[in-house]
Amino acid sequence: MKEEFKQYFIKILGKENAHFDQTHKIAYSYDATKKHYLPDGVLFPRNEEDISDILKFCNDRGIIVVPRGAGTGMSGGSLAVNGGLILAFEKHMNKILEIDLDNLVAVVQPGVINMHLQKEVAKYGLFYPPDPASMEHSSLGGNVSENAGGMRATKYGITKDYVLALRAVLPNGEIISAGKRTVKDVAGYNLAGILIASEGSLAVFSELTLKLAALPKFKKTAMGIFPNVKSAMNAVFKTLASGVTPASMEFLDNLSICAVETKFNIGLPINAGAILVVEVDGNIEASIDEDLKMIKHYFLEENASEFKIARDEKEAKDIWFARKNCSQSIAMYGKLKLNEDITVPRSKLPDLLEGIAEISKKYGFKIPCFGHAGDGNVHTNIMVEDKNNQEQVKKGYLAVEELFKLTIKLGGTLSGEHGIGISKASFMNLAFSDAEMNLMRNIKKAFDPNNILNPFKMGL
Amino acid sequence: MKEEFKQYFIKILGKENAHFDQTHKIAYSYDATKKHYLPDGVLFPRNEEDISDILKFCNDRGIIVVPRGAGTGMSGGSLAVNGGLILAFEKHMNKILEIDLDNLVAVVQPGVINMHLQKEVAKYGLFYPPDPASMEHSSLGGNVSENAGGMRATKYGITKDYVLALRAVLPNGEIISAGKRTVKDVAGYNLAGILIASEGSLAVFSELTLKLAALPKFKKTAMGIFPNVKSAMNAVFKTLASGVTPASMEFLDNLSICAVETKFNIGLPINAGAILVVEVDGNIEASIDEDLKMIKHYFLEENASEFKIARDEKEAKDIWFARKNCSQSIAMYGKLKLNEDITVPRSKLPDLLEGIAEISKKYGFKIPCFGHAGDGNVHTNIMVEDKNNQEQVKKGYLAVEELFKLTIKLGGTLSGEHGIGISKASFMNLAFSDAEMNLMRNIKKAFDPNNILNPFKMGL
Structure with missing residues (x-):
């Protein structure tokens, strides 16, 4: 970064809001992907006019600008992979x-x-x-x-x-x-x-x-234990088509159940094919009790071996405990976790999990899955046992690619929640045609003809 | 339209799907704005490939194409105002x-x-x-x-x-x-x-x-009569903030009430400031009864002089009758109806209606209003008594412009439902800055560099 550029930013923002030292650069070099890219500086705009001044200056000089929220992104959206200035809102624009x-x-x-x-x-x-x-x-x-x-x-x-x-x-x-x-x-x-x-x-x-x-005045939690994913998903379809719409319908597959049970020993059924955790909410208690009655009906109809409604907040917390501790528990299956947030139409979830089982067999990785049964959004975790074994890691990424291909084939998307950023950029051509990619590039150009704003993300 | 162009379309679509005769041109020259613009031809694509072939051909030659659904639009979106070909989907692509x-x-x-x-x-x-x-x-x-x-x-x-x-x-x-x-x-x-x-x-x-x-299993209708719009809207705010969300919350102002009563004599309270018609729906009857109890509470708290719940479908229909017959009833106020579908944040509805009363006084037009109290979308009707009086009509359009200015000032939008098309195109600069208009033009260019697709609509 040229000295005169630095001086400009210091002049308009004050030196307390424009930083070019190593400490700041390092502090703003990461996000939740654990990848690091050093920016050329970190700016804290105080208001909209500051943002406007900064962008105008950078646009005229071809300086890259990367906006950044809290740096919790899972796909590298806020990383300065091509250098440039981080525009951070946490200091002033947090009201x-x-x-x-x-x-x-x-x-x-x-x-x-x-x-x-x-x-x-x-x-x-x-x-x-x-x-x-x-x-x-x-x-x-x-x-x-x-x-x-x-x-x-x-x-x-x-x-x-x-x-x-x-x-x-x-x-x-x-x-x-x-x-x-x-x-x-x-x-x-x-x-x-x-x-x-x-x-x-x-x-x-x-x-x-x-x-x-x-805020709904009442909420209740329930859990169903199923012999397999297919029956669990049928219960989900029937519930939603009946007009009962739980706030959440979360699932754990067998590997996730086993991992949580191994780590915490809370009495989960390690032979179950799937667990569904359901939360219903509403303003009338009788109404959500009626919802739960219907959910129970569909769950049992689909061979749930158990249906348990939490009687109080403690029991609800116990039920949620399994779902909320999946992510840390599955670490037992490998040192490197290649986790994705693919989403398929919920009707395709059983096919997806079947396909994942095949990928697991083919590559020799355990792939525990859990996530959002109601909307088809699955957190898949390809567990590579030895993260220092280059051969294994390479195979892991091949398995990821196969997973994405399967997802697209089932009418799904590369990302349901995390975005593309840099981590899924190289797979965009699996999901989008040349016409679609070109259109996105044209839209980018319509907003940002000089390509200064977070450029080259999303494979653009 | 050049003969060779016509022959191309006849060749790819068959002569039963490519029409250049006067009858077809007239039949596809109108929409619900009652304005007429003769296109140069009417094409009925049979499938996606036909659309692609047509567009490619037209794009290469600069021929304008205007897609058209059922021609019920209220803003001229499907009118061939600059000539060109109508692309109509009603014949084949209706499955x-x-x-x-x-x-x-x-x-x-x-x-x-x-x-x-x-x-x-x-x-x-x-x-x-x-x-x-x-x-x-x-x-x-x-x-x-x-x-x-x-x-x-x-x-x-x-x-x-x-x-x-x-x-x-x-x-x-x-x-x-x-x-x-x-x-x-x-x-x-x-x-x-x-x-x-x-x-x-x-x-x-x-x-x-x-x-x-x-589909919700139950639905019920109720009506409240209020001394003024302000109290009616306060009842709406309280209801929605409490977590009760009716499917519909519709209002009629005093002029609309009087018009319906004059025409149909159904016993509406002609001194009321506003009527609210509410419909609640849900799967549990007890739950929507509870909703109605709360609505009644808030309505009475806001000085509703009457709150009536329909006991059966007939009574519900009677309540809806007033709202559904506003549009035709207000014809008594003038031969030319300049109706708009402006929307303001619902908290601003009382201010909007006050401002409209001033516009009414200033220009000497009755302006009955009715519409969607829950979402701030108001159907305003500037009633010009004599549609052949050029002076009056001109004044009517000045009143429309003032109405739009008021709407924008209150944080509202030119259109909540109907779109801009040609009928509101000249007001876009009231609502959007040059930067915003330019951005929209750049987006248009990103999709349609040759400007063949429904060009020059929305003031672009």
Whole structure:
């Protein structure tokens, strides 16, 4: 980074907000992928005008800018893989600007942590439905950039369903607003629609207007134990088609069940083919009891050997314990975990898991799977026993490629929650045609003709 | 249209699907705006390949193409205002391709009529939530192009919330697919997101994958009579913030009430400031009764002079009668109706209606309003008494402009449901900055560099 550039940023932001020392560079070189790329500097914009000034300056000089929320991304979206400046919102642009009770809307800056918003709106009996597993640490700007999902997607949808409007700065420094504080707005192109999930590559968010919902007054948890995945999934289909829509329908496969049981010894049925954990919520207790009655009916009809409803919060926590501890428990199967967040139409989940069993056999890896049965989003974990064995690691990545091919064949997507970033960029050509890739490149160019904003991510 | 061009289309489509006679041109020259523009021809593609062949040919030669669903649009989106070819889907591409019960999804061609889909999926206890007033006649391709709303938007959202995936043909003839049969898909840009609401100007839909929902088993209707709009809206805010989300919350203002009463003499309270019509639905009767109890509580707290719950379907129909007959009844106020579908954040509805009263006074027009209290979408009707009086008509359009300015000032949008097309194109600069308009033009160029697809609509 040229000295005169550094001086410009120090001049407009103050030296406390423009950093070019090694310590800052290292601190902002990583995300949850555990990959490291040193940026050329770290800037903390104080407001929208700062973002605009920075982008205009960089755009005129071809300096790369990478927006960054909390750095919890799973696909490298916020990594400066080609150098450039990190634009970080955590220091100043982390405020909840408004909680609007009449319209059930929150207006926030991009650096607000998801859980911070949840806690504030809970004071008014409200919640923000998107609940990525990272929600205690991840920022809403990052959530919108990656279009984060979560446990409640079956009933409540994902991030894009809750962004009513936003303000953003284009790479040339122009400030735009998109959408309104209304459910209905059909004037002009759906600019917010294309900015959501764009992984910080089209514009920099400066303000987000998010839809809130009333916190359900009651919630209950139940668990069913199934002989195999097919019967568990049939129970899911029947439940959802009946009009009962649980907030969550989570599953563990046999390997995941065994891993949790081995580690924690909590009495899980190690011969079960699958466990489903279900949470129902609503404002009327009798109504969710009725939901549970129907769920029980469909679960037993599909040969669940046990159906247990938690009688209190402690029992609910016990039931959730297995699901929430999958990720750490499966470490017993290998030192290197190649985990993906593929998603298939939920009807294809049994086929997917069958195919995964074949991949497991072919490559000799254990592949425990758990995740969101209600929406077909599976966390697959190819467990490579020895992470220092190059041969094994290479085979592991071949298995990943095969997994992606299987997913696409079943009408699924490379990523249900984490985004593409750099970690799945090389697989984009499996999922998209040349025409589709070219179209995405043309859209990128329409927003960012000089290619300064988080360039070359997503295989673009 | 050059003879050789005509011959090409006849060759690839057959003469029964390529028409250049005056009768066809006239038949496809109109939509619900009642404006007429003669196209140069009418083509009925039989499949996606036909669309691709047509577009490629036209793109290479600069021939304008205008996709058209059922011609029920309210803003001129399907009118060939600059000539060119109408691409009509009603003859061949009108099939429901699949109803997928496990994933609760329907796959349809763009020419399928909304109500046709509703009837088919109702056989399985399902429904497609978006319910534009035109649903008995409008096509799903048109619904997606305009991002149609409806009565149920407060609870169920609008068209864009139900499009999971689509196939489309780019102006250069390339076929793309966007989205998956899954709630979660975050691979690549949200191409479906930008295509929805693009008014046929970016690509031509060839297939739509739509999310379905289980039909609620019970629904009940109620009505509240309020002294003024402010108290009615307060009742709406309190209801929604409490977690009770009616499927519909519709309102009539005093002028609308008086018009319906004058025409039908059904005993409406002509001194009331507003009537709210509420519909609640759900699977458990006790639960919707509880909802109604809470609604009644909030309505009475906000000075409703009456709260009536329909005891059967007949009584429900009677309650809905007033709302459904607003549009025709207000004709008593003038021969020319300048109706708009502006939307403001619902908290601003009282301010909007106050501002409208001032516009009414200033210009001397009656402006009855009714619509969707739950989502802030108001059907405003500037009633010009004498449509042959040029002076009056001109004043009417000045009043429309003032209405749009007021709407924008209140954080609202030019259109909640109908789209911009040609009818609101000249007001786009009130609602969007130069930066936003330029960005939309750049997006248009990214999809359609030769500007052949429904060009110059939306003020682009």
